[in-house]
Amino acid sequence: MIPGAGPDAPLVTAMRARELGRKSVVVGDRVGLVGDTSGAPGALARIVRIAERTSVLRRTADDDETTAEGRLERVVVANADQLVIVSALADPPPRTGFIDRCLVAAYDADIEPLLCLTKADLAGPEAVLGYYTELELPYVLIRPDSDLAALRALLAGRVSVMVGHSGVGKSTLVNRLVPDAERAVGTVSAIGRGRHTSTSAVALRLPAEPGADGDTGWIVDTPGVRSFGLAHVSAESLLHGFPDLVEATVDCPANCPHTADEADCALDAWVAAGKADARRLASYRRLLASRSGEGDPREPERNPGDPLAGS
Ligand SMILES: Nc1nc2c(ncn2[C@@H]2O[C@H](COP(=O)(O)OP(=O)(O)OP(=O)(O)O)[C@@H](O)[C@H]2O)c(=O)[nH]1
Ligand SMILES: [Mg+2]
Numbered sequence: 001m002i003p004g005a006g007p008d009a010p011l012v013t014a015m016r017a018r019e020l021g022r023k024s025v026v027v028g029d030r031v032g033l034v035g036d037t038s039g040a041p042g043a044l045a046r047i048v049r050i051a052e053r054t055s056v057l058r059r060t061a062d063d064d065e066t067t068a069e070g071r072l073e074r075v076v077v078a079n080a081d082q083l084v085i086v087s088a089l090a091d092p093p094p095r096t097g098f099i100d101r102c103l104v105a106a107y108d109a110d111i112e113p114l115l116c117l118t119k120a121d122l123a124g125p126e127a128v129l130g131y132y133t134e135l136e137l138p139y140v141l142i143r144p145d146s147d148l149a150a151l152r153a154l155l156a157g158r159v160s161v162m163v164g165h166s167g168v169g170k171s172t173l174v175n176r177l178v179p180d181a182e183r184a185v186g187t188v189s190a191i192g193r194g195r196h197t198s199t200s201a202v203a204l205r206l207p208a209e210p211g212a213d214g215d216t217g218w219i220v221d222t223p224g225v226r227s228f229g230l231a232h233v234s235a236e237s238l239l240h241g242f243p244d245l246v247e248a249t250v251d252c253p254a255n256c257p258h259t260a261d262e263a264d265c266a267l268d269a270w271v272a273a274g275k276a277d278a279r280r281l282a283s284y285r286r287l288l289a290s291r292s293g294e295g296d297p298r299e300p301e302r303n304p305g306d307p308l309a310g311s
Helices: 096-109 126-131 149-155 170-177 235-241 243-251 266-272 278-291
Strands: 014-016 031-035 045-050 056-060 073-078 082-088 112-118 139-141 159-163 202-205 218-221
Touching: 014 031, 056 096, 073 159, 082 096, 082 149, 096 112, 096 126, 096 235, 096 278, 112 170, 139 149, 149 170, 159 170, 170 218, 235 243, 235 278, 243 266, 243 278, 266 278
Parallel strands: 014 045, 082 112, 082 159, 112 139, 159 218
Antiparallel strands: 031 045, 056 073, 202 218
8 A cells, every 4th residue: 555645546566676685565564665656557666665564463374383384473464453353143153262362363463353243134143242241342243234334434544454264254345345346255155164265365445435534444355264373472462362351360379370270360260250251261261272282273263152163
């Protein structure tokens, strides 16, 4: 994107200049361009500088810290202000463990989360929202015919990145928000998994609303992910994804690992006193366990109580 360029600015095609060395350019980067920036057919500019990033959303390819592949860290997007966690209410079923992982990544990257629950025509949001009662997490409900004004207002003037499993409706929503986006949309197979229709992340400028002025904002559509690996987040930072639990840990012994086998961990008493949902503590501990190589690597994002796949 060209900083300060208005909605009518030409679309410039540019390639990485050799002087950037090994630094890679990711979606959302603000870059310095030289050469032909006219946007005329066949014109090619060069990216000579990447501006300092205000935020970096990362995910690890796999949670296995013991292998090189497991530690492979990917930058999803740079300079995002808002993480739109897209979860379908059915087909595929919601996974609160996945949403919890996205929340950890958002707080870790200092990006504000927004929960976007799609396919509200197929199932109600009560179970998912009930799980997050203590979080004051902003959310929007999306059905095929729903009015998108509330969502547009939350996206205005910011760079928002959508993440979610394949088939939850990210590209469908982007096409509704940006009518000329023409993002390919897939079908969800019988087992409730999408087919990874989108294969790369793309940033699109949101269209101006009639009567509104100022920055309309950007939306980044990303390919569906199976899990949101957090091997790059320290055990201590994991807790920031659980603001409903953080307060309890002031009563923990020094260097408390917060695991279930730590008898003096204050989190158990906090939950027993009804100050947080036991399922949230269980989810946090499941995340801790997955980072140390325990836990179920096949369905790391599933919490007990979430609907079964395909149901
Ligand atoms: N019933 C219903 N179906 C929807 C809704 N939103 C999207 N779909 C359908 O869900 C399927 C998958 O939508 P996509 O937009 O391709 O999903 P995606 O999240 O972009 O998937 P990937 O690109 O694979 O990550 C399509 O068949 C859509 O028509 C909705 O609100 N209700
Ligand atoms: Mg898509």
